[in-house]
Amino acid sequence: MASKYYKIxxxxxxxxxxxxxxxxxxxxxxxxxSLNELGINYKKGCPKYAFxxxxxxxxxxxxxxKYIQKxxxxxxxLYCKTAIxxxxxxxxxxxxxxxxxKLINNQLSINRSHQGELDVxxxxxxxxxxx
Numbered sequence: 815m816a817s818k819y820y821k822i823x824x825x826x827x828x829x830x831x832x833x834x835x836x837x838x839x840x841x842x843x844x845x846x847x848s849l850n851e852l853g854i855n856y857k858k859g860c861p862k863y864a865f866x867x868x869x870x871x872x873x874x875x876x877x878x879x880k881y882i883q884k885x886x887x888x889x890x891x892l893y894c895k896t897a898i899x900x901x902x903x904x905x906x907x908x909x910x911x912x913x914x915x916k917l918i919n920n921q922l923s924i925n926r927s928h929q930g931e932l933d934v935x936x937x938x939x940x941x942x943x944x945x
Contacts, residue, residue: 816937823937829844871885871886
C-alpha cells in the first residue's frame, strides 16, 4: 500500500505537469494543495523539500519542456541523490525501506531515520519519472 507521501508526490507531479514554469514557491503551493485534497493535516517538511529539490535539480521527468528555476539544494536532496545513485547501480528498488535507508546512511556516514524522503523517491522511480 502506498504511503501518504507517495500519493502526495504523484498528485503534486500531476499538478506540476500542467504548468510551464516551476520554482520553489510554485512547487510548495502545489504540494500544499495536494495535502489538502488528500485530507492530510500533517505537513512534514522533509518529503516536500526532497521532492522540490529533485524537481529543481532536473531529476524529475516531465512530458513537456518547462522553465525551471534550478539549484534548490537541501539535506534531503543529498539523501535523495544518494538513493538515486544506489538505484542506478542496482537497477532495482531495495526493500524493505529500512534496509534501503541503511545503505544511504552508510554511504553518507550518517545515522538518521528517513522522514518520508524514500516515499518520494519510490513514487518517482516506480512511475518512471525519475532520472
